[in-house]
Amino acid sequence: MKKKIYLDYAATTPIDPRVLKIMSPYFSEKFGNTMSLHSLGQEAKQALEKSRETIANLIAAKSDEIIFTSSATESNNLALKGIAFANQDKKNHIIISSIEHPCIMESAKWLETKGFEITRLPVDKYGLVDPENVEKAIKPETILVSVIHASNEIGTIQPIEKIGKICKKKKVYFHTDAAQSFGKIPLDVNKMKIDLLTTSSHKMYGPKGAACLFVRKEVKIEPILHGGSHEKGLRSSTINIPAIIGFAEACKISQKEMKTENERLTKLRDKLIKKILKTIPNSYLNGHSKKRLSNNANFWFEFVEGESIVIQLDLLGIAASTGSACSSAKLEPSHVLLAIGLKPQQAHGSLRLSLGRWTKEKEIDHLLEVLPKVIKKLREISPFKKN
Amino acid sequence: MKQIGLYTKKVIEHFQKPHNMGKIKNPDAVGQAGNIICGDTMQLYIKVKKNKQGREIIKDASFETLGCVAAIATSSVITDLIKGKALEKALEFDKAEIVKELDGLPPVKVHCSVLAVDALYEAIYDYFKKKKKKIPEKLSKIHQRIKKEKKEIKKRYKEWEKNEEEMYKKIINEKTKK
Numbered sequence: 001m002k003k004k005i006y007l008d009y010a011a012t013t014p015i016d017p018r019v020l021k022i023m024s025p026y027f028s029e030k031f032g033n034t035m036s037l038h039s040l041g042q043e044a045k046q047a048l049e050k051s052r053e054t055i056a057n058l059i060a061a062k063s064d065e066i067i068f069t070s071s072a073t074e075s076n077n078l079a080l081k082g083i084a085f086a087n088q089d090k091k092n093h094i095i096i097s098s099i100e101h102p103c104i105m106e107s108a109k110w111l112e113t114k115g116f117e118i119t120r121l122p123v124d125k126y127g128l129v130d131p132e133n134v135e136k137a138i139k140p141e142t143i144l145v146s147v148i149h150a151s152n153e154i155g156t157i158q159p160i161e162k163i164g165k166i167c168k169k170k171k172v173y174f175h176t177d178a179a180q181s182f183g184k185i186p187l188d189v190n191k192m193k194i195d196l197l198t199t200s201s202h203k204m205y206g207p208k209g210a211a212c213l214f215v216r217k218e219v220k221i222e223p224i225l226h227g228g229s230h231e232k233g234l235r236s237s238t239i240n241i242p243a244i245i246g247f248a249e250a251c252k253i254s255q256k257e258m259k260t261e262n263e264r265l266t267k268l269r270d271k272l273i274k275k276i277l278k279t280i281p282n283s284y285l286n287g288h289s290k291k292r293l294s295n296n297a298n299f300w301f302e303f304v305e306g307e308s309i310v311i312q313l314d315l316l317g318i319a320a321s322t323g324s325a326c327s328s329a330k331l332e333p334s335h336v337l338l339a340i341g342l343k344p345q346q347a348h349g350s351l352r353l354s355l356g357r358w359t360k361e362k363e364i365d366h367l368l369e370v371l372p373k374v375i376k377k378l379r380e381i382s383p384f385k386k387n
Numbered sequence: 388m389k390q391i392g393l394y395t396k397k398v399i400e401h402f403q404k405p406h407n408m409g410k411i412k413n414p415d416a417v418g419q420a421g422n423i424i425c426g427d428t429m430q431l432y433i434k435v436k437k438n439k440q441g442r443e444i445i446k447d448a449s450f451e452t453l454g455c456v457a458a459i460a461t462s463s464v465i466t467d468l469i470k471g472k473a474l475e476k477a478l479e480f481d482k483a484e485i486v487k488e489l490d491g492l493p494p495v496k497v498h499c500s501v502l503a504v505d506a507l508y509e510a511i512y513d514y515f516k517k518k519k520k521k522i523p524e525k526l527s528k529i530h531q532r533i534k535k536e537k538k539e540i541k542k543r544y545k546e547w548e549k550n551e552e553e554m555y556k557k558i559i560n561e562k563t564k565k
Contacts, residue, residue: 305427307455308402314392315403325425326455329495333426344544348426348453381408381459383430383451 005318005363009203009295009356010152010180015246016205016357022249023207026242034239035228044241051248055212058251059197060188067213067231068244072179072200073103075213076146078224078235079175079196080107083144084116086222093141095119097129097158098339100148101177105335117141126288127156127340135166144173150181153323153336153352154287155296157185164193173219179203179211183254184262184293195219201243205357206250210243265294265355272297272353272364279372286337286350295355298323300342301375303384304349312374318367323350388490395490398460405459407449407466414449416517418510420533421540422502427454429462431506435474435514443474450506457492457499464488465503474511478526480504505533 006014026047032040034048049063056063069075084094096108098120108118119137121129129147138145145167150157160176167174175196178187182197183204189197196219201210215221215234227236254261269292277283282302301309306322313320321327323334325348333347342350353367389396414432421428434447448466452459464485469477482500486492492500512530515522522530 303453305454305458308459311393311399311402311456315399324455326427326458331425331495331498344426381405381451382453383428384453 003317005366007353007355007359007363007367008319008321009359010155010293010352010354011321012202012208013205013356014358015207016250016253018253019206019246019249023242023246026245030241032241034241035230044239047241047245048239051244054248055199055251056214058183058187058255059199059214060190061197061214062217064232065214065217067215067234068239069211069213069235070209070237070240071211072101072177072198072203075198075200075211076101076103076177077107078213078221079198079215080104080111080144080146081224082221082234083173083175083196083219084111084114086220087143088116091141091143093117093119093139094143095121095134095137095145097121097123097147099123099127099151099153099156099336100146101152101179102335104146104148104177121147123156123339125341126291127151127154127286127336128288128291129158129163131159131162131166134163135170138166138170138172142170142172144175146175146177148180149176149178149187150185150293150296151287151336152180153334154298154340155180155292155354156287157181157291157293160194161192167195168193180293180296183251184258184295186258189214189216196221201247201250204250204254206247207243209240210247212247261357262294265359268355268359268361268364269294269297271361272355272368275368276371279368280375283375284346286340286342293354295359297353297355299351299353300337300346301349301351302346303382304375304378306348306350308378309349309351309374312378313370316370316374318370321352321354323352324348393493394456394460395492397488397490398456398492401460401463401489402456405450405463407447407463407470409449409451411447411449416510416514418506418508418513420502420505420509421537422454422458422499425455425498426540427452427458427499427502429454429458429502429506431462431466431503431510433469433510433514445469445472445474445477450503452502454502455496455499457496458502460489461485461492461500461503462506465507469507474514477507477511478523480507505529509533 032044034045052066053063056066112118121133164174173195177198179200182199195216197214202208223234225236230236284300286298306324307326310322323337325331325333333344337347391399411432415435418431429452432449435443436446438444450462452462482504485500508529
C-alpha cells in the first residue's frame with residue numbers, strides 16, 4: 001500500500017474540501033476587517049455574525065455567548081485565567097481533573113504561583129472523574145470547576161451533565177474543554193449546565209487558527225488580550241475571518257453527519273480494539289471500552305517503547321501517536337496515562353490510533369496486518385523478550 | 388546528509404536493521420544501563436580475547452535495548468564501533484563518536500547516546516570484576532555514578548507511584564472530613 005494512512009485525527013484533521021471551498025473568497029475578495037465602517041468591512045462583519053450563530057446553534061447557546069479565539073489553548077487559557085482574575089476578590093479556589101490537556105494543567109499551575117489554590121481531581125482506571133469527588137472538593141472559596149469533556153489521549157467521555165448539575169447546585173462556574181468532542185458528541189450547554197465551553201476548528205475538519213469559547217451571559221470573566229475591544233472586549237485581535245468562516249462550515253457538516261459518522265467510526269474502532277487485543281500478546285486497552293470517543297483507540301504494549309512504534313509505523317506509511325516519555329519535549333510520560341494508574345514503564349509502550357472522516361475499513365485492515373509485526377520486531381530487540 | 392522525518396537516514400538504517408542484535412553465547416561480560424531521563428534500558432554483551440601482544444581486545448559485542456529509535460540506533464552503532472577495540476581504548480570512548488557516526492541526533496535525543504556509553508562502561512567494569520582485575524579509578528567512579536542514577540530512577544518511579552497514591556488519599560481524607 002503506497003498511500004499514507006492517517007490515524008492521528010486527534011492531533012489534527014485535514015480540512016474538508018467543502019470547507020476550503022467556502023473559505024477561499026474570504027482571503028482575497030471578501031478580505032475586509034470586521035471593525036471597518038465601509039462595506040467591505042461590514043460584509044466581513046456580517047459573515048462573522050452568521051458564523052457565530054451557526055456555532056452557537058450546535059451547542060444550544062445564544063450567538064452573543066460565543067467568543068472567537070485562535071485555538072483551544074487560547075480558549076482554555078481565557079477560561080481559567082479570565083475567570084480566576086475576574087472573581088479573585090472573594091474566592092481563590094479552582095478544581096480541575098488530573099487528565100486535562102496541558103494548556104489547562106499549565107494554566108492552573110501558573111495560577112497557583114499567583115496565589116490561587118488548585119485541586120486536581122483523581123480519575124479511575126478508565127480515566128473517569130467521579131462526580132461525587134467534584135461535589136466533595138467544592139468549598140466556599142471555589143470559583144470554577146474545569147473538566148475535559150472527552151480525553152484527547154484516551155478518549156474517555158466524562159459524565160459532564162452530572163458534574164454540571166453539581167456545579168449549578170453549588171453555584172460554581174463549570175467549564176469543559178470540548179476540543180475533542182465538539183462535532184462528535186451532541187452538546188447542549190443548557191441541559192448539561194455548562195457555563196464555559198472550549199471548542200476547536202482543526203479537530204473537526206476546519207482550518208487551524210480558529211476556535212471559540214462559549215461564555216454564558218451572566219458569567220464574570222476578564223480578557224487576557226487587551227486592545228481594540230473585539231469580541232465584546234473579551235478578546236481583542238483582528239478577526240481571522242477565513243478561518244472562522246471555515247470553522248462554521250465545518251460545524252454545519254459535522255452537525256449533519258454526526259450520527260452516521262459516529263456509527264461508522266464506532267464499528268471501525270471496536271473492530272480495531274478487538275483485533276489488536278487478540279492478535280498482539282501482552283497488549284492492553286487504555287480508557288473505557290464504551291464511554292469513549294468513537295474515533296479513539298489507545299493501547300499499551302509490554303516490552304516496547306512507543307516512539308519506536310510510531311516511527312516504525314511512519315516508515316510503513318501509517319501516522320499514529322504515543323504518550324511515551326521518549327516522544328515528549330519534557331521527556332516525561334503522559335500525565336493522563338499515569339493518572340489512570342499506568343506505571344511509567346507501561347506508559348512507555350503506549351500507542352494512540354485516532355480515526356476520522358476519511359478512514360476506510362481497508363486501512364484499518366492494513367494496520368491490523370502490520371502492527372503485530374512491528375511490535376514483534378521491536379520486542380525482539382528488547383532485553384525483556386520472552387524466549 | 389539525508390533526513391527521514393525526525394532522524395537521519397543512518398539512524399533509520401540502524402533502527403530498521405540493527406547490527407549485532409541479541410545475546411552472545413557465553414559472553415565474558417554484560418553491561419546494563421537504564422536511561423535516567425526517559426526510562427529506556429539496554430544490555431550490552433561483550434566477548435574479550437587477548438591479541439598476539441597480549442592486549443585484551445573486544446572480540447565481539449551485541450546488545451538488547453528497550454527504547455526509542457535513537458536508543459536502538461545508538462546501541463547498534465556502539466557495538467560496531469567497539470569491536471576490535473582494546474579494552475583500555477574502549478574506556479576512552481566518547482558519546483560524540485556515536486552521534487557523529489549517525490550523522491547527528493535531534494538535540495532532545497542526544498542523551499540517548501549516553502545510555503549506550505554507560506552500558507559499555509558497565510560491561511568493561513563487569514569484565515574487570517569477573518577477572519578480579521584492578522579497576523581503574525575513572526571506571527570505578529563512572530560505575531558509582533551509574534549505580535546512583537539507577538537508584539534515582541527507581542526512586543523517581545516510586546515517587547510517581549506515591550504521588551498518585553497521595554492524591555487519592557487526599558481526596559478520601561477530604562471525603563471523610565465532611
